[in-house]
Amino acid sequence: MANDVRIEQLWIPDSLDGADAADFITAVEVGRRVRMQTWGSDDLAYAPQEKLLEMADPYERQVILVARVDGDIVGTVDIALPLADNLDLAEFALDILPEFQGRGVGRRLLEAAEHFARGEGRHTILIDTNHSRASLGDSGVGQLIPGTGLGFVPMNSREVEFARRSGYTLQHIEQFSACTLPLDSKLVEELETEAQEANAGRYRLHHWTDQCPDQWLEAVVKLENSAGEDGVPGADDTDMVFDGGILREAEDVAIAQGRRTVVTAVEEIATGELVGLTTISVLALRPDVVFQDDTVVLRKHRGNKLGLLIKVANMERLAEQFPGARVLYTWNAPENRYLLKVNQQLGFTTAGVTGLWQKELPDFGPSTS
Template identity: 50%
Template sequence: MTTLTVQVEQLWVPDSLSDDDAADFLTVVDVARQVRIATWGNDDLAYSPEEFLESFDDPYERLVVLLARVDSRIVGRVGISMPLADNTDTAIVSLEILPDCQGRGVGRELLEAAEQFARGELRRTLIVETHHPAAALESVDGGVITAARDSGTLPRSSREVVFASQAGYELQRVERFSSCPFPMGREELDRLKSHASRTAGPDYAIHAWTDACPAEWVRDMAVLESLLDGDESVSAYEADEPEIQWDDARVREAETLAQASGRQTMICAVEYQPTGRLVGFTAISILGHRDDVVFQDETVVLQEHRGRKLGMLIRVCNLERLAQEQRAIRKIYTWDAAEKEYMVSVNHALGFRSAGYTGEWQKRFDLE
């Protein structure tokens, strides 16, 4: 294919979608939507303009977007997400190029520009994500490449794999992307819940809420959220004052940000009654701009309370609430890493099936 002449520039973020200067912003949103339809076969994972605009106001992550023009047409974009609280030497790069312009030099130009920008912001580690439909792993005639940090694999001959490898990135991990039709079978959910309840025993109590955490549980939620940001395998309650990154204020701020974007968050948590502390929780995100698709978010259980099917128990309890309160839903999506075998098995038992994979590629720079 002929290499295109590309002009790269930073996207102007308007104050409002109705502003006169919002045209490029709206076009970039539509480019991302078209790419996701081409990748996944639908636009279930596409941002709405309102959601995308909200993402620039995250106090914990700075987002910069560069766009690519060929002549006057916007044909691609790269998002550069830079954490502001933790991992402040890292930038996460997400590339999206219109299908008719892929393989013609646009991605290379955007990635080089993103690398230059990130290095200028003193980011030493860049992470690039590649996306692969499930069918891509059904035929791997050219062999596979294995991630450095887990057992996940991607087809070596994949266009995205070739692109990332040639750009000097190393595959670190592979995350599976799964979907499940909704509502789920009532009898099967009852069976799973009954078995999980018997295994857990009488020492555990379930608590549920939407959006705002009850004041009595805010501290425990801060501890559990910190585990998601760090090492989930350690105990959070070994010391009177565990070292955590989240605090009460950050929990409340996260709730405010979610509600400002129009999202609802359904939480189901489990208390270990002998101590009166929460030892796990799961969350479902309900989007503000559509009511037919939801996302199963994080699930975490403290290490010393694992093996009692608490993860399954809180997941089923939350799904029961979802079925009662959100009757328009037709599909649930979730992500799980290959090394988290228990959550992979929980998702499979609940009816989730693989829809695709996301590769996380890393490259480190020496800053002068």
């Protein structure tokens, strides 16, 4: 079967209106069908317009390779090449139509993507595998444990077997959780009371949407940068150092891509310092499906239930501004007990896990897949 596969780079159209957009729309549909297969819904799938907007991200170059069989697109691999940091890294997202899985298409696409990445000077490759909650429940299946952290992926998974056979090593697990919106008003009242009692009126909340007020810009920069140094649960594991310009650029990119950003921050009244922050993203074309981004609380202010305080408040803000939102998704490291406990109180349930895999490519010679 694999010999009949033709791999080519996908043309990215300027808009979806022209005749040259047909292949792009078909390629995006491949991703939607794969997510339907994995999760039972297309909540995590891109709409074509959304994907087109994302292709213009100034922080990473994005390329899509497609696999054709008899002229039809049956598989895709999205290649993301970071441009601001991690310049040795390439991230792949591989999707094969269900009826073409197990027929050599994925292997050919992955080899082509690795060849492309090496040609761009990238040697560290990351891919992920996704596993629904139902696929994790069979205690009879073997469990593959990651190199760091907690959690597992099922050994008998087709995706796991493929990743291992292709030379990738499981590095980390992220727990994928979902929360039905809006929150029950009685639950909100109880959680707000619990959080307020714990912090004893020593903090006040601030809210904004899309753009941080000028008065808090430097405070948010300081919070984001100190979060990484402090090992704060929920903070990005990244080498990027933030400044006001970078944050403003990131806001502009989100707005250009049609994303809305709902933010709640918490200030320690005595010092005027911002000590915590949480963010929810709303996509332009799917306002019913929203995503929890970073939640950061500085270590020295733990134990005051600030994580709970800001997340409840931000979810209430979200409900006011985007009443059509019906589900909130989030990813957390399984060892991040602090945020997982808060999420459990809010009503999040585990929807599955994502396995993060890594491979180091050699400088020269054929692909080691």
